[in-house]
Amino acid sequence: MTLFARRWTGWLALLLAGGLLLAAACDDDDSDATPDAAGDAESAAAADYPRDVVDLLGRTVTIEAQPQRIVALSPTAVEFVYAAGGTVVGRSSSVTFPAAAAAATDIGTAYQPSMEAILALEPDLVVADSIIHAQPQLRDLIEGLPGAVVFAGADGYDDVLTGLTMMGEALDTAETAASRIAEIETALAEARAALAGVEVTAVVLIADRDQTLYAAKRSSWAGDLLDRLDVTNPAAEQPDAGPFPGYTAVAPEILIQFDPPVILTITPAPEPAPRLSTIVPQIPPFAGLAAVRSGRVIEMDLELLLQAPGPRVDEALAELARVLGAG
Amino acid sequence: MSAPGPPGAQLAAGAAASARSWSAERRRRVARAAALAAAALAVLGVASITLGSVTLGVGEALGGLVSRDESFARTVVWEIRVPRYMDALLVGAALGVAGSLLQAVTRNPLADPTVMGISGAAGLATTFALVLWPAASTWGLVGAATAGGLLGAGAILAIAWHGAVSPIRLTLAGVALSAFFGAGIVGLLASSRTFLELSLGFLAGGLYGSEWRELRVVAPLVLPGLAGAYLLSGRLNALELGDEVATGLGVAPDRTRLLALGLAGVLTGAAVAVAGLVSFVGLVSPHLARFAVGSDQRYRLVTSAVIGALLVGSADLVGRLVIRPAEIPMGIFTAAVGAPFLLYLLRYRA
Amino acid sequence: MSLVAESLTLAYRGREVLRDVSLRIAPGEFVAIVGPNASGKSTLMRAVGRAHRPQIGRVTLDGDDLYRLPRREVARRLAFLPQLTETDVDLTVEELAWRGRLPHQRVLRPATAHDAQVVEGALRATDSWELRARPLGALSGGERQRAWIALALAQEPRVLLLDEPTTFLDLRHQLEVMETLAALRADGLSVVCVLHDLALGARYADRLVGIARGGIAFDGPPEQVLEAGLLSDVFGLPMDVLTEPTTGRLVPVPR
Numbered sequence: 022m023t024l025f026a027r028r029w030t031g032w033l034a035l036l037l038a039g040g041l042l043l044a045a046a047c048d049d050d051d052s053d054a055t056p057d058a059a060g061d062a063e064s065a066a067a068a069d070y071p072r073d074v075v076d077l078l079g080r081t082v083t084i085e086a087q088p089q090r091i092v093a094l095s096p097t098a099v100e101f102v103y104a105a106g107g108t109v110v111g112r113s114s115s116v117t118f119p120a121a122a123a124a125a126t127d128i129g130t131a132y133q134p135s136m137e138a139i140l141a142l143e144p145d146l147v148v149a150d151s152i153i154h155a156q157p158q159l160r161d162l163i164e165g166l167p168g169a170v171v172f173a174g175a176d177g178y179d180d181v182l183t184g185l186t187m188m189g190e191a192l193d194t195a196e197t198a199a200s201r202i203a204e205i206e207t208a209l210a211e212a213r214a215a216l217a218g219v220e221v222t223a224v225v226l227i228a229d230r231d232q233t234l235y236a237a238k239r240s241s242w243a244g245d246l247l248d249r250l251d252v253t254n255p256a257a258e259q260p261d262a263g264p265f266p267g268y269t270a271v272a273p274e275i276l277i278q279f280d281p282p283v284i285l286t287i288t289p290a291p292e293p294a295p296r297l298s299t300i301v302p303q304i305p306p307f308a309g310l311a312a313v314r315s316g317r318v319i320e321m322d323l324e325l326l327l328q329a330p331g332p333r334v335d336e337a338l339a340e341l342a343r344v345l346g347a348g
Numbered sequence: 349m350s351a352p353g354p355p356g357a358q359l360a361a362g363a364a365a366s367a368r369s370w371s372a373e374r375r376r377r378v379a380r381a382a383a384l385a386a387a388a389l390a391v392l393g394v395a396s397i398t399l400g401s402v403t404l405g406v407g408e409a410l411g412g413l414v415s416r417d418e419s420f421a422r423t424v425v426w427e428i429r430v431p432r433y434m435d436a437l438l439v440g441a442a443l444g445v446a447g448s449l450l451q452a453v454t455r456n457p458l459a460d461p462t463v464m465g466i467s468g469a470a471g472l473a474t475t476f477a478l479v480l481w482p483a484a485s486t487w488g489l490v491g492a493a494t495a496g497g498l499l500g501a502g503a504i505l506a507i508a509w510h511g512a513v514s515p516i517r518l519t520l521a522g523v524a525l526s527a528f529f530g531a532g533i534v535g536l537l538a539s540s541r542t543f544l545e546l547s548l549g550f551l552a553g554g555l556y557g558s559e560w561r562e563l564r565v566v567a568p569l570v571l572p573g574l575a576g577a578y579l580l581s582g583r584l585n586a587l588e589l590g591d592e593v594a595t596g597l598g599v600a601p602d603r604t605r606l607l608a609l610g611l612a613g614v615l616t617g618a619a620v621a622v623a624g625l626v627s628f629v630g631l632v633s634p635h636l637a638r639f640a641v642g643s644d645q646r647y648r649l650v651t652s653a654v655i656g657a658l659l660v661g662s663a664d665l666v667g668r669l670v671i672r673p674a675e676i677p678m679g680i681f682t683a684a685v686g687a688p689f690l691l692y693l694l695r696y697r698a
Numbered sequence: 699m700s701l702v703a704e705s706l707t708l709a710y711r712g713r714e715v716l717r718d719v720s721l722r723i724a725p726g727e728f729v730a731i732v733g734p735n736a737s738g739k740s741t742l743m744r745a746v747g748r749a750h751r752p753q754i755g756r757v758t759l760d761g762d763d764l765y766r767l768p769r770r771e772v773a774r775r776l777a778f779l780p781q782l783t784e785t786d787v788d789l790t791v792e793e794l795a796w797r798g799r800l801p802h803q804r805v806l807r808p809a810t811a812h813d814a815q816v817v818e819g820a821l822r823a824t825d826s827w828e829l830r831a832r833p834l835g836a837l838s839g840g841e842r843q844r845a846w847i848a849l850a851l852a853q854e855p856r857v858l859l860l861d862e863p864t865t866f867l868d869l870r871h872q873l874e875v876m877e878t879l880a881a882l883r884a885d886g887l888s889v890v891c892v893l894h895d896l897a898l899g900a901r902y903a904d905r906l907v908g909i910a911r912g913g914i915a916f917d918g919p920p921e922q923v924l925e926a927g928l929l930s931d932v933f934g935l936p937m938d939v940l941t942e943p944t945t946g947r948l949v950p951v952p953r
Contacts, residue, residue, distance in 0.1 A: 129672075129673040137424045141420065162557045371814060588789075589787055592778075593849075595769070596749070598770035598801040643788070644793070
């Protein structure tokens with residue numbers, strides 16, 4: 022009974038920590054100036070509304086008029102709105118990027134958004150997360166909100182472009198969205214160029230509370246980005262194992278068998294919790310790993326590669342190219 | 349000595365008079381308890397529709413409750429807060445009564461749906477349903493949880509059955525199964541593709557996302573379950589005295605235990621379907637009820653339902669408020685509120 | 699003719715314990731069933747208390763077959779108090795006595811003043827009225843036994859069956875309980891109890907029924923059945939019957 026309770030508390034602590042962490046980690050990079058949607062949009066032909074957009078869950082949504090009061094329910098959703106040139110009046114608790122969004126009203130965590138807080142903001146568009154909110158019970162609840170609801174999110178590079186295009190149409194800011202897409206495509210090309218001719222093999226690792234390691238598969242956000250950069254990922258096609266979608270549990274002997282020259286780590290726990298990049302080299306069986314011997318166990322940004330997949334993919338790609346090309 | 353009369357027939361006139369005053373006193377006490385319960389439920393109800401991540405004025409909330417026009421207050425009160433309050437009451441009442449039934453059946457004051465593994469069975473069934481069938485309807489999930497609760501009760505009975513149902517074997521079987529089912533839930537969640545974050549409310553016991561739709565499915569299970577438990581209450585009184593005495597009082601012990609376990613299974617299953625794994629309510633409500641109205645199950649069971657409802661309702665209110673607009677699953681607060689109260693009673697009022 | 703057992707054959711765990719036993723208990727009679735351990739006296743008690751269905755034979759209560767009457771109906775006419783092993787019942791004396799009203803109550807018909815009156819009567823008849831607010835755990839053995847008898851009396855039975863009501867009690871409390879039981883028959887109640895103490899039965903009962911070797915060895919008033927040869931035969935050890943010099947009562951003792 023006690024053991025049982027402890028296990029549950031353990032999970033709970035893990036989950037709470039995960040939620041809080043979304044808030045903790047954020048890049049300070051403010052170079053991404055966000056144009057004001059309202060002003061930008063007034064000039065465009067507002068007569069195009071109502072218009073239909075197809076969101077990331079494949080739903081066709083009718084937008085009645087240019088959205089003025091947008092509530093976004095996850096960090097990714099907020100970033101999509103701002104990247105497409107919009108602003109939000111409400112956002113989930115953990116949002117810290119862009120800084121302008123942090124000033125918007127808190128509507129609760131992404132996993133349990135408060136319906137009454139959303140209603141109180143009288144939104145004309147709710148942007149939900151196509152990954153987090155795809156779970157049927159939550160999806161039903163959000164779709165029950167009055168007004169238009171679109172789902173945007175990213176499991177991979179292509180989703181970002183699709184999401185941006187969709188947001189651009191929904192907000193009537195297609196040009197802003199298109200220029201953002203162009204920046205992203207440029208960033209991809211530059212990152213690929215930086216790594217051209219270099220044979221890189223790397224795995225992306227996360228760990229749970231018990232220090233069980235999980236490696237990103239191709240179906241994860243980080244795994245997809247590695248794939249875009251033609252990085253060889255030995256864990257890409259591993260079978261599903263463990264609770265984290267897109268990640269597979271790797272036993273120590275499997276990691277030793279992979280022996281990747283580069284190990285990228287992501288640590289969800291906030292400082293001062295030790296980074297996974299310092300833990301892995303201290304695990305005795307890993308002392309002989311190539312990455313450990315050459316000092317290429319590298320900590321990556323939590324938001325860019327795990328918790329806020331989305332329009333900042335250009336930064337993520339540039340960062341990957343930087344650390345992978347450095348050897 | 350043609351018609352031997354009962355010993356009571358020889359009572360003096362004074363005893364008859366004292367019986368009459370006893371009767372009036374009893375009516376007064378029942379009326380007072382009922383009024384107190386109604387007042388507490390009403391106060392908590394008003395607080396529950398007034399407070400939340402958006403604070404309404406009391407007048408505004410009550411206006412939203414009675415008005416027919418589509419105002420913000422009406423939407424929040426009717427679509428979000430009223431169904432949630434009702435869910436809290438149903439879950440609390442179901443768990444309070446399930447705990448009472450299990451404690452009576454096992455004659456063990458520590459028994460409750462969690463300890464006996466019935467919550468675990470219902471939770472495991474729900475987790476299975478969610479993992480294998482992610483788009484499950486409310487009906488599907490409630491059905492799975494209730495079937496799980498019943499199967500759990502059945503499993504305990506099957507394992508404990510030994511010619512007859514002994515309370516101690518029931519308890520042991522329950523404790524063992526509880527560990528087994530709990531391991532199953534965590535194992536299934538740990539190996540499944542579902543979002544761990546979404547399991548939080550389920551494992552800790554939360555009411556996030558309560559809707560009328562859910563209530564319409566669960567109420568037809570819980571309300572008859574509560575009524576059924578009340579009909580058993582007299583027999584539970586007899587069962588408390590031991591099987592042989594119960595038999596002497598005209599009660600069939602094994603049949604009563606079977607019915608009570610079945611009802612506990614249904615009530616727990618429905619509660620788990622709505623709120624996930626809420627611990628402690630089933631354990632503490634019957635004890636608080638006993639302090640309030642004494643040991644007679646006919647009053648105690650009803651009181652336990654009311655106390656369970658108040659416990660879950662107030663825990664949910666607190667959970668919605670402390671870190672608003674985010675919320676903390678109410679299961680965390682049921683223990684936080686109930687445990688100190690029970691400890692106080694044990695220490696100073698026993 | 700109140701409680702009648704006709705040619706009962708009783709088995710316990712597949713083994714025949716009593717064969718072809720008949721017994722009748724008249725209204726207002728105080729009967730003690732005695733015999734050595736494992737003689738089947740408790741089994742007989744359970745059979746006439748509707749707790750042990752006989753293999754052969756039947757038990758009737760006022761002419762009705764006991765095992766065909768609904769349980770509740772039986773509980774309204776006959777109270778059977780088993781040997782008490784439940785010591786952890788956490789109730790007050792009064793709460794316990796109230797439980798005796800269960801066979802008379804319906805779920806949707808709450809307790810009435812009549813119920814309260816009967817409970818008070820039962821508590822007074824067992825000298826438990828003053829103890830009514832005390833928890834069972836705070837009572838002496840004798841007081842507790844009287845509280846349980848109050849429970850049985852609250853059923854308003856015509857027959858009261860008790861299995862070993864004086865076990866675990868010291869001498870004073872044994873006498874207290876027996877006095878209480880003996881007084882009850884004045885109201886027309888039949889009292890039947892299993893006793894392992896022959897002397898107690900001899901002192902209080904109207905009739906002694908001796909069980910030995912699978913049948914009834916003797917059945918009659920103490921002055922008829924208390925005979926040294928018969929008792930020695932039943933209990934399997936040499937016994938004497940003495941006459942108490944002051945009261946003239948017969949006292950059986952091992953030789």
